[in-house]
Amino acid sequence: MTVLASSWTDASSLGYPVLFGGVLLGSIVPVVPTGAVVGAAAAVATSSGHLSLPLVVLIAAGAALMGDLITFSICRFGGPTAVRWVSRGQHTERIDEVRGQFRDHGWQIIVVGRLLPAGRIPVLVAAGALAYPWRKLVPAAAGGCVLWAIAYTLIGIVSGGLFDNPLIATLLAAVLILLITGLLNLIAARRRKRKAEREKTERESEPTP
Template identity: 70%
Template sequence: MSVLAVAAEESTVGYSVLFGGVLLGSIIPVVPTGAVVGAAAAYATTTGSLSLPLVLALATVAALIGDLVTFAVCRFGGPAAVRWVARGQHADRIAEVREQFRVHGWQIIVIGRLLPAGRIPVLVAAGALAYPWRRLLPASTLAALLWAIAYALLGVVSGGIFDSPLVATLIATLLILVISGVLNLVSTRRRRTATAAGPAPEPVPEPAERCEPA
């Protein structure tokens, strides 16, 4: 097998893993999607087998599709679907995001995508409130692009420091997992503090009412 054929096969596998991993993790949160993007960016930086712009494009499209699917499930799937998507989420967090939609609208979608553990509460609240598609699509596109750039940058930094593709990929993955874990821990502690100081949380919203945010 020629070198070009090997490189082409390697690229095909790499892009497929990137797109499939981000898409799956954006629908069913069992894959650390940020780590997948960071690892792909690190590999692209150190080997040249993958194109960094294409890594960004595929990650953005996969994340966008995953978010739109999750939103559609919450909006049209009924109460059971909302509860399934919101499993493991804090009801007070979802109720808080639901209220923020009335004031901030699309900004919440962008911020929720960038924050660890922020995406699901935002999409659940958006689906339950029947957030308009014409507002959701551009906001989600921007959010997915910024998210892909942020995690790819961590991979690029790792790839710039370490010459070995394996080491750069592992370091990028570990770095993203550690950062995500720390931010999750901080967010969890803040929610616990707010819950202890405030009223009892509301139940997870049912997809019954509609809203037209500003």
């Protein structure tokens, strides 16, 4: 406990509060690229040794879990106005699709939703609307957050291993994560578009009664 406390007050370890605050804020209000924050912290840990990789994973996962639970609480107890605020910019059909999947694959959807870019908000909105039980939500969300933190830490480790300069390693980690996120979002958007076109074609081909 003494070691942990000293690491938070050491001037060379001020990245921990930034890591925690950035991930927590980005998990509630998606204005901060949380994956890039984790990757950057991991790059600093690898290239400079000023941060501890296990602590980076632990703090990132804890902040992400806290943010997810707060977002879920807003969706569950905040009423229609709060739900609209959380789900702004989200595709309505995506939320409806996730809501339908919850009945059979609840905890799997929560884990996958945390790992996929733009998948977290629709999952938490659907979970809140369905009053998903806390006893199932918390362990699933915790598992998803740990896997998420490990995945983005690994990207940071790669960039930190390529460059000894912490600044360059941090920038590379952020760029890599943003590129990967953009690519996955593009793939998801194309899949939604193809699905919508297929459903439209099926409706048009149905005989008129």
